[in-house]
Amino acid sequence: MSTSPADSVPSDDERDATGPSFADLGIDDRILRAIADVGYESPSPIQAATIPPLLAGNDLVGLAQTGTGKTAAFAIPVLMGLDQTGKAPKALVLAPTRELAIQVAEAFGRYATHMPGLHVLPIYGGQNYAVQLSGLRRGAQVVVGTPGRVIDHLERGTLDLSELQYLVLDEADEMLKMGFQEDVERILRDTPDSKQVALFSATMPPVIRKISKQYLKDPVEITVKTKTSTAANITQRWVQVSHQRKLDALTRILEVEPFEAIIMFVRTKQATEELAEKLRARGYSAAAINGDIAQAQRERTIGQLKSGVLDILVATDVAARGLDVDRISHVVNYDIPHDTESYVHRIGRTGRAGRSGEALLFVAPRERRLLDAIERATRQPLTEMQLPSVDDVNAQRVTKFGDAITENLASDNLALFRKLIEDYEKEHDIPLADIAAALAIGSYDGNNFFMEPDPEPVERPRRERGERSFEDRGPRERREGPSHHRNTGAELVTYRIAVGKRHKVAPGAIVGAIANEGGLRRSDFGHISIRPDHSLVELPADLSSETLNALSRTRISGQLIQLQLDSGPPGSARPPAGRGPRGGARESSAKPRYERRQPRS
Structure with missing residues (x-):
């Protein structure tokens, strides 16, 4: 069996009309609730094609690029069929890198939010063994690991795969490129014959075909081809910033970057409210929309965005469906999406009606592989931008101060206030410059008018090798x-x-x-x-x-x-x-x- 969904990514409305929902795929209520919490409403092509055969118990080979939503494609069926009794792992996912292992484990955790008692454990090279050994002793139904560290635990006798129900090879071609073929084959060979195997790969080189024929039982083969494209009139940029510094980075950009209206995307409903509140505290007209907001309030908020009463909208993917506002000049991906389809839909909210648009993506160091996936899928490189410096921000504040004066000089009320100030000058013998400065103090916080320079990094004495223990x-x-x-x-x-x-x-x-x-x-x-x-x-x-x-x-x-x-x-x-x-x-x-x-x- 081979399925090839349409090459172009359908619009939100087209997907609603033609594609199945997650409920249509036979997913149980616990996981449906978790999917709704994450903000996904309809399955991506790889999810729609692979979840049914995996739920039916078939081995599977899925050919799809990174960023197409394949983690959910295998995590959801595995969680539905998992035997949660006992401490021995029932599912093992092999990933080529520690970063991917961590991301896959986090995804399993999100989808298992409403499955109490289910434990997911990532194991990978570079992490202290004590953490992994403790987790294995406590019991983990799902283990996500890199091949080398999995083999290491098998040799130690600390990982028991005798009760394994599911084995997933994620990004199999990358694992083999990195020299893990022997380890992968050993794991396939030494785990129970009754297990169900799912192999996901971006390509099908001969060695993947050989492994599929030798170790998988009559696998269903799914191919999802994507020709995702974005509008040429949208400028796409990205900036690397840690999660802790996102808000500081965002406010610097907002001060320096001219914009008309912005929609910012975050992953969770709670994050929409938190970010909108923090932006309002910094003087921006911002509001949140998410799945919990009543339709009447949603329509009122979008109306304010269209009319210019509101400048920033913080939203989840689901809440932004059907949103069409011409004045949106910028889309900010405050949280990077986990699949490329969502990215394309998000940035499509700008650049409407022939106007140019700006798309900005925040990328944490651990999320660089998601950025690579977006560039491959959209076939367009994103330009890295540097965060505005303190000097950039302060120069812009001085410019805006001058612009405000220039704008107010054209006011019809200028003559009235000039007369009042001239009278004050004569009565108190105060220079006009001092009077103007005093009036400015009433409008601006002088103590915080200029951004303070970043603190100098503290030089710490270098320790001798071996002096610092892991617990330190x-x-x-x-x-x-x-x-x-x-x-x-x-x-x-x-x-x-x-x-x-x-x-x-x-x-x-x-x-x-x-x-x-x-x-x-x-x-x-x-x-x-x-x-x-x-x-x-x-x-x-x-x-x-x-x-x-x-x-x-x-x-x-x-x-x-x-x-x-x-x-x-x-x-x-x-x-x-x-x-x-x-x-x-x-x-x-x-x-x-x-x-x-x-x-x-």
Whole structure:
């Protein structure tokens, strides 16, 4: 079976008229309530095509790009069929990167909001083992993990997959590109034959076809082709900003960017009210619309936006359906959408009636892959913008102050107030400039007229390696793992790994495997040189012992990488002693690959 929905993305009204609703797909009330809470009203093409065969118990191969809503396509049927008894995992989702594993686990949590007692656990390289071991002991019906860390837990005997009902391979082609084929096949082979398997991939290379034929039982094959496009008269930009700094970033942009009317999209009903209230407190005419607002109030609010009484509307996707206001000059994606279809529908609210429009997307560091998906789906690159500086904001405030004076000079009441001020000047012998400044104080808060410069970053003394324990770290560091580097000009040293051209490795596979298992970022990597039987990789000189410990078991193309500091060509000086991972490489033949190991200290 192969389905290919229409290439173009239908409008909201067209989808309502022709496509099924989530209720039509046979989804139970608990999950329907969660879907409504998230703000989704009708399924995307991949969801409409894959949920019924998965609910019917079929194995499935889904070919669809990232950002088409495929997480919900497999999460919803898995949750509906899940046996919640016992502590052993009943569903396992394999993802190529730690970021995707976290996002998929969060999505499962959202859809399981009204399923008390169901636990979801992400496991991935770079995170402390104690957190994962504690979660596995407590019990998790759904485990979302990267292949390397899943294999590690299987070897330790800390992950029991004997009761597995569902196995999902998400972005299978990416996993194989990163060298996880052997791990993926081992997991497919060593889990119960009775399990249901769903494989999702953007492409169908021969190795995916081979895995499908060998390990899946008569799979239903679903292909969803998207030719998503956006209007040429809409300028699309994005800015990277953490969740904590979004409001500050937004207010800076609003001060500097000229706009007529804005619609801002957030994910939840509660967020619409909170953001609208914060904007009103900063002097903007803002209102919220969401699914809980009565129709009469919704119509009144939209009327105010059309007439110019209201300038900013904060909305969820569902609440904005059917919204058509010509004066919307900007669409701000305050929360990035999880699927590209929603993005296209959102920014289509501007650039109406032949006018130009501006679309701005806030992207947190962990959400960069969603930005990549949007660019691929829309076939249009988004331009990165820098946040306005303090000087930019202050210059704009001075300009607006002058513009207000210029505008008021044309007022019919100018003669009246000039006479009053001239009389005051004669009576009190006060200079006109001082009188004007005093009047301005009545309209402006002088103490806050200029934005204060950002505080200088505090220089903290550098600790010696090994001085700081994992427990000393803050909550964010503990969540992201002890090896979370930001390479801002840090010293790089050259490491040698035991895979090269004869293993058919590419730089992307090296970066993906080491970054995933070691918890590094792509910015932590320097030059990569692939030689016939080994490769040289530049990495930060201050890799933590936890990172080195994780990388000592990393494999690429099934080969243990045996990470060690490179000693250079024969006769050259060796690097300082004590800087290598556990004193250098391990012998790959020291013990069988799947022998159960004792937990690391």
